[in-house]
Amino acid sequence: MSEHEHDHPHEPIENGDEPPAAARARALEQILIEKGAISREDVRERIDWLVSRSPADGARLVARAWVDPDFKQRLLADARSAALELGLDPGPSPVVVAVENTEDVHHMVVCTLCSCYPRALLGPPPAWYKSLPYRSRAVSDPRGVLDEFGIELGEDVELRVLDSTADIRYLVMPRRPAGTEGIGEEGLAALITRDSMIGVAQPAAPAPIG
Amino acid sequence: MTYHPGQRVRVAARSHEGHHRTPGYVKGKTGTVERAYPSFTNPETRAYGADGLPQQPLYLVGFAQRDVWPDYAGQSRDRIYLDLFEHWLEDAE
Numbered sequence: 001m002s003e004h005e006h007d008h009p010h011e012p013i014e015n016g017d018e019p020p021a022a023a024r025a026r027a028l029e030q031i032l033i034e035k036g037a038i039s040r041e042d043v044r045e046r047i048d049w050l051v052s053r054s055p056a057d058g059a060r061l062v063a064r065a066w067v068d069p070d071f072k073q074r075l076l077a078d079a080r081s082a083a084l085e086l087g088l089d090p091g092p093s094p095v096v097v098a099v100e101n102t103e104d105v106h107h108m109v110v111c112t113l114c115s116c117y118p119r120a121l122l123g124p125p126p127a128w129y130k131s132l133p134y135r136s137r138a139v140s141d142p143r144g145v146l147d148e149f150g151i152e153l154g155e156d157v158e159l160r161v162l163d164s165t166a167d168i169r170y171l172v173m174p175r176r177p178a179g180t181e182g183i184g185e186e187g188l189a190a191l192i193t194r195d196s197m198i199g200v201a202q203p204a205a206p207a208p209i210g
Numbered sequence: 211m212t213y214h215p216g217q218r219v220r221v222a223a224r225s226h227e228g229h230h231r232t233p234g235y236v237k238g239k240t241g242t243v244e245r246a247y248p249s250f251t252n253p254e255t256r257a258y259g260a261d262g263l264p265q266q267p268l269y270l271v272g273f274a275q276r277d278v279w280p281d282y283a284g285q286s287r288d289r290i291y292l293d294l295f296e297h298w299l300e301d302a303e
Contacts, residue, residue: 095247095248112235139235140279141283142275142284142288143283143284143285143288144283158288158289159284160288160291161275161288161289161290162291163233163291163292163293164293165232165233165292165293166250166253166268166294167250167268167293168268
């Protein structure tokens with residue numbers, strides 16, 4: 001730092017925001033490359049794939065299910081096949097499961113062990129999904145968590161928490177909002193947010209007509 | 211596949227040194243098989259460079275929240291579901 005002698009004032013530049021795991025990940029990557037287990041191109045391709053994914057794909061699935069009851073049945077029976085049917089990439093997991101929120105049942109998804117998430121259909125998980133408070137409280141106090149996200153469930157609603165502890169990936173199919181009868185599939189997809197497909201939010205309300 | 215949907219199962223209460231994907235909060239708890247999934251490689255050996263074979267059948271198992279958390283503050287009908295490998299389950303019928 002004493003070498004730093006130009007005259008504009010600023011705080012010392014530090015890599016302070018990097019989580020400790022980042023250095024470990026870099027070291028692991030370097031070892032795996034040196035051992036020939038992976039290449040830099042493999043890592044680059046995986047990152048490119050991950051950041052190319054977005055919740056728009058999951059929203060397309062849900063919107064189609066809202067307008068097409070037969071498709072909805074196929075989605076609930078086998079979400080992987082349903083995604084392929086729409087030309088979407090369901091990702092590497094051999095089993096993708098869609099669960100339906102109704103008037104009586106609300107689902108929400110967590111991975112208490114790490115950050116399992118339907119990345120192919122929703123993109124990278126949000127930071128809070130990977131945080132310890134969400135991972136621990138989503139299973140032990142899910143109604144409290146939903147309350148903080150702005151969802152107050154009625155006492156007569158059955159809340160089902162899905163802890164994705166293994167190879168299955170879960171996608172929530174939120175309830176279609178009232179007042180959307182006249183909206184087409186594309187307009188509906190725009191209402192279906194990432195968080196509503198994790199089960200911690202309701203879909204966006206349609207914009208008022210006029 | 212040993213278990214079928216609707217069957218009552220108990221999660222083994224044993225401890226396990228090293229990587230495994232059975233959260234402590236359901237060990238020793240009794241629930242109901244909701245879905246039987248295909249078999250998958252065993253993460254407990256695959257995590258250490260082995261091939262994870264033989265594959266283990268996987269199940270979606272549902273529990274009453276109040277059976278898992280005695281002080282659960284939500285509704286009595288609330289449930290929690292986990293994906294659990296067969297070698298962690300015991301018949302509870």
